[in-house]
Amino acid sequence: xxxxxxxxxxxxxxxxxxxxxxxxxxxxxxxxxxxxxxxxxxxxxxxxxxxxxxxxxxxxxxxxxxxxxxxxxxxxxxxxxxxxxxxxxxxxxxxxxxxxxxxxxxxxxxxxxxxxxxxxxxxxxxxxxxxxxxxxxxxxxxxxxxxxxxxxxxxxxxxxxxxxxxxxxxxxxxxxxxxxxxxxxxxxxxxxxxxxxxxxxxxxxxxxxxxxxxxxxxxxxxxxxxxxxxxxxxxxxxxxxxxxxxxxxxxxxxxxxxxxxxxxxxxxxxxxxxxxxxxxxxxxxxxxxxxxxxxxxxxxxxxxxxxxxxxxxxxxxxxxxxxxxxxxxxxxxxxxxxxxxxxxxxxxxxxxxxxxxxxxxxxxxxxxxxxxxxxxxxxxxxxxxx
Amino acid sequence: xxxxxxxxxxxxxxxxxxxxxxxxxxxxxxxxxxxxxxxxxxxxxxxxxxxxxxxxxxxxxxxxxxxxxxxxxxxxxxxxxxxxxxxxxx
Numbered sequence: 001x002x003x004x005x006x007x008x009x010x011x012x013x014x015x016x017x018x019x020x021x022x023x024x025x026x027x028x029x030x031x032x033x034x035x036x037x038x039x040x041x042x043x044x045x046x047x048x049x050x051x052x053x054x055x056x057x058x059x060x061x062x063x064x065x066x067x068x069x070x071x072x073x074x075x076x077x078x079x080x081x082x083x084x085x086x087x088x089x090x091x092x093x094x095x096x097x098x099x100x101x102x103x104x105x106x107x108x109x110x111x112x113x114x115x116x117x118x119x120x121x122x123x124x125x126x127x128x129x130x131x132x133x134x135x136x137x138x139x140x141x142x143x144x145x146x147x148x149x150x151x152x153x154x155x156x157x158x159x160x161x162x163x164x165x166x167x168x169x170x171x172x173x174x175x176x177x178x179x180x181x182x183x184x185x186x187x188x189x190x191x192x193x194x195x196x197x198x199x200x201x202x203x204x205x206x207x208x209x210x211x212x213x214x215x216x217x218x219x220x221x222x223x224x225x226x227x228x229x230x231x232x233x234x235x236x237x238x239x240x241x242x243x244x245x246x247x248x249x250x251x252x253x254x255x256x257x258x259x260x261x262x263x264x265x266x267x268x269x270x271x272x273x274x275x276x277x278x279x280x281x282x283x284x285x286x287x288x289x290x291x292x293x294x295x296x297x298x299x300x301x302x303x304x305x306x307x308x309x310x311x312x313x314x315x316x317x318x319x320x321x322x323x324x325x326x327x328x329x330x331x332x333x334x335x336x337x338x339x340x341x342x343x344x345x346x347x348x349x350x351x352x353x354x355x356x357x358x359x360x361x362x363x364x365x366x367x368x369x370x371x372x373x374x375x376x377x378x379x380x381x382x383x384x385x386x
Numbered sequence: 387x388x389x390x391x392x393x394x395x396x397x398x399x400x401x402x403x404x405x406x407x408x409x410x411x412x413x414x415x416x417x418x419x420x421x422x423x424x425x426x427x428x429x430x431x432x433x434x435x436x437x438x439x440x441x442x443x444x445x446x447x448x449x450x451x452x453x454x455x456x457x458x459x460x461x462x463x464x465x466x467x468x469x470x471x472x473x474x475x476x
């Protein structure tokens with residue numbers, strides 16, 4: 001029987017992580033992730049978490065410990081944020097290239113200086129090319145469901161890549177919401193024990209991460225790409241399976257909301273993605289034909305679905321990140337997905353950097369600027385003093 | 387060779403997994419069997435396991451895989467192993 005748990009995004013993620021029965025959790029605390037690892041520590045104290053909890057001296061070590069543990073064939077979980085994620089950078093590449101299904105929550109927080117602990121997606125966007133699958137969540141229920149789904153995706157024989165579940169600092173990490181928590185037996189049915197195809201084992205010794213020559217290395221990279229492409233097909237299947245068993249659905253790579261007959265489609269992610277739904281409802285009431293395609297999965301990137309949407313609608317992209325010297329990362333990738341295949345106009349907004357509040361009213365203003373033909377190609381929304 | 391669904395860097399232990407590493411060698415260890423006292427220090431210290439221990443504790447060098455690091459010559463108490471530059475004209 002399922003229960004309803006009212007708690008913050010971090011405690012919900014801790015609950016979900018413990019219910020996947022990881023054998024090893026290695027983590028180092030950082031605001032605003034602290035209560036996530038504190039939550040897991042509480043479950044260890046109460047006996048609900050039966051795995052090994054490794055307290056390490058840095059995030060680099062946390063990921064290294066997860067890599068070592070995962071290589072022995074067991075299930076591993078960790079969590080971090082912002083500067084912690086950046087300190088892991090080298091090990092993020094390592095986990096992905098070694099094809100280890102580590103699952104991690106990253107709480108999107110500003111990168112300093114100036115020192116700031118609020119929501120901003122530049123931390124995880126800057127880890128885009130490490131080979132990790134990246135999800136962005138919009139509610140605590142989605143965090144819970146995605147943590148459990150992520151293990152199934154990561155550990156799939158044809159994927160075997162690590163997964164990062166991102167959610168915005170404080171807006172989700174420290175905000176309580178009611179979340180449906182299924183019975184442990186139901187979770188076990190959905191997510192069986194990890195069955196690795198190879199592992200570090202003294203009885204059957206192997207060398208792991210050894211020297212390989214250029215032609216072989218190229219194959220390793222190509223295979224990561226093939227596996228991400230495979231994940232594009234797998235993620236919708238997992239969403240469908242989850243819906244069948246638990247009755248909940250948060251979308252596939254994209255979550256489509258009121259996209260039928262839309263002249264404009266808004267693309268956003270994370271907490272702004274949730275706020276966008278309210279904006280869409282209001283704009284629809286005013287008779288503006290607009291829908292939302294919330295980007296749930298940033299890697300693999302839903303190129304084909306976005307191209308399909310662009311055949312009937314112009315696109316508006318809101319980025320809570322900036323690739324300095326270019327533009328918002330999602331904006332670039334959306335345009336890249338359309339190149340040579342679509343005539344749709346694409347408008348980009350940078351909004352909510354540094355954790356600046358971005359409400360549905362702000363989103364309405366951005367959309368109206370586009371609808372009224374007043375938007376420039378790239379806008380910094382509501383920036384002070386400019 | 388075992389088949390997996392994905393490509394990554396694993397190697398199973400076997401002789402010469404990296405090819406004939408003997409051709410990396412710059413200096414070749416030459417053993418003078420008349421001086422050798424069968425103490426087996428070279429056999430213990432060789433990091434590549436290319437000193438072959440015979441039944442009577444005499445030793446030979448596996449030149450297919452010896453990289454020529456010279457540790458054997460260094461640890462030899464009776465100076466039975468000397469290093470000679472590869473390709474030197476005799």
